[in-house]
Amino acid sequence: MGQLNDVGEADGWRCWLCDEPVDRDMPPNDPRAATLDKCITKARAKKKKQDKKHVPPERLAHKACNTGKGANDPVVPWAEHLIVVDPAPIIAAAERLERKGGREAMARCPTQEDADMVAAWLIDRLSRLAPNLEVRTEIASTGGQYLVSLRT
Known part of the structure; x- marks a missing residue:
């Protein structure tokens, strides 16, 4: 114990x-x-x-x-209250960022408000999922949607 x-x-x-x-x-x-x-x-x-x-x-x-x-790769679910399109697998993205740094596109959102909520949730979730990974979020307006990315 x-x-x-x-x-x-x-x-x-x-x-x-x-x-x-x-x-x-x-x-x-x-x-x-x-x-x-x-x-x-x-x-x-x-x-x-x-x-x-x-x-x-x-x-x-x-x-x-x-x-x-089980013995499968874990899947960390996105929060149900978030409005996202094409959400990226969180663990795989965190592992790539830990390994080589850079930028990972995480999701597209229909509004700036949704993108802000997703960005805040991602930072909070990753602070517990990968506590040694220092990331920040970036939100870019792209073709009427907002792309939320993580950057080390």
Whole structure:
């Protein structure tokens, strides 16, 4: 339980997949119980094969989120209240930005207000998803829509 508490404290007792609070006192068989997830994506698995000493980071996840993900690459959902067109996969974009920096187009929005909400949500979500990644958002007006991008 010591390692779970350490990871839970580091993640602020929020599930890294769904970003909802995790109750540390839930019974272990409850779908909302706290579990440790080894964050292995295809890119990290390839790196792990190259570096035998590489240990994947562990993150806090609800039992249901962790079980639902299984051995597949995780998918972090976009918030339902956001109005976005062509949303980019958040984890893949964060990994590319961590690896090589630069700019990632994340979504198109119909209005400036929607784009502002998406930009604020992305910064907040990435602050917990990839805490060591320093990003800022850029909003560009493109053909009657607004493109929201992340830049390192």
